[in-house]
Amino acid sequence: MILGSTGSIGTQAIEVVTADPDRFRVVGLAAGGGRADLLADQAAALGVEAVAVADPRAAEGLSARLRERGSAAKVLAGAEGVAELAAWECDVVLNGITGALGLESTLAALRAGRLLALANKESLIIGGPLVRRAAEPGQIVPVDSEHFALAQCFPRAAPGELASLAQGQVDAPLDEVRRLVITASGGPFRARGRDELAGVTPAEAMNHPTWDMGPVITVNSATLVNKGLEVIEAHLLFDIPFDRIEVVVHPQSVIHSMVEYVDGSTLAQASPPSMRIPIAYGIGWPERVGAAAPPIDWTSAHTWTFAPLDHEAFPAVSLACEVGAAGGTAPAVYNAANEVAVAAFLDETLAFPAIVDTVAQVVSEHRAGAAASDLSPAELYAADDWARRRARELIARAA
Ligand SMILES: NC(=O)C1=CN([C@@H]2O[C@H](COP(=O)(O)OP(=O)(O)OC[C@H]3O[C@@H](n4cnc5c(N)ncnc54)[C@H](OP(=O)(O)O)[C@@H]3O)[C@@H](O)[C@H]2O)C=CC1
């Protein structure tokens, strides 16, 4: 099952799947509805059983397009239709939807007992306590490149030991882990100071140095909010406290993250910056898929560099650690305010540094609700909704 099939993750997943037809068969596809021709082409080519579109207005046109292409796929519409597809009978659900809207699908897939290959980090971050309650240990296979790397360097739970949401692969006791080290490319504005970020344009922010991704995550990489979200994601997936998670700038994006052990050893995962490898890992788990992408070329000279993050120019990571440690609805507020601010930046109604300033302001005004263990979906969605409204007010006032 591929959710978000028309996006960057979804289209690469289809490439991985079609390259290995003996291993994979896609039973369903979901998307927002904005690229109905592409979705219909994909559905017809893959011969899927069902297609879901989040925008109900797109459903009728999609049915006609499917008929034109000779596809008899069932069409499901609206957020409920996408969630129904997420729970469809299959071996693995790849969640490649973008943003907080992916939460319903994450929960539906987990509650239906599906293995979840998770690219949609926002669903874990905003719904952390709900996802933790819905998931069995090891039911999530991380597709986000850093967490895909961490999983391969992290200890596998021993029998009787409490396993984390994501399964590690190294034979070692959990208490031998000293810290997680998450790499960041630094984005297109790496090495700039805060005063050099004031006038940057959406086109410049969209020009990521190493990855070709959808618009929201690309802007999040430029502000380092993506890294902030990934620190919270790592905490939730591997149960490591925030003071033992480090971010290091690695502009080449070849080392995708590392686990440091108590004896001073560090295990790192390396591969070229291609999401086809983490996607193949997620959907092929526990087997490795052959030739998902070309490996590192060891016959040519190249250099990997590492540097500390400039937290003054890029405060998004420190802020994420604070909201992550606060827990409850705080991470949802951080994410929701950011989604609104990124949309405003892309519409050219908000300056680049004001994205994280807006997030910080909304977070500072947020009143924490119930403790994480008691958090209800209604409280979570209310906090998300409040943060979006508050961010819009602040942005409108600043315009
Ligand atoms: N791209 C990458 O390399 C990486 C992405 N990720 C994460 O993966 C997720 C997807 O990112 P990316 O592929 O770049 O994003 P894109 O914007 O390229 O694609 C998003 C996809 O989600 C679909 N979609 C949007 N809203 C809904 C909805 N309500 N229900 C169902 N589908 C919906 C879109 O459909 P439509 O075409 O109709 O709009 C599209 O297929 C994000 O959470 C991102 O952070 C993580 C690591 C790397």
Ligand SMILES: CC(=O)[C@@H](O)[C@H](O)COP(=O)(O)O
């Ligand atoms: C490919 C992937 O996993 C992205 O999340 C990537 O990490 C973005 O790069 P940054 O390191 O610039 O955030």
Ligand SMILES: [Mn+2]
């Ligand atoms: Mn990532």
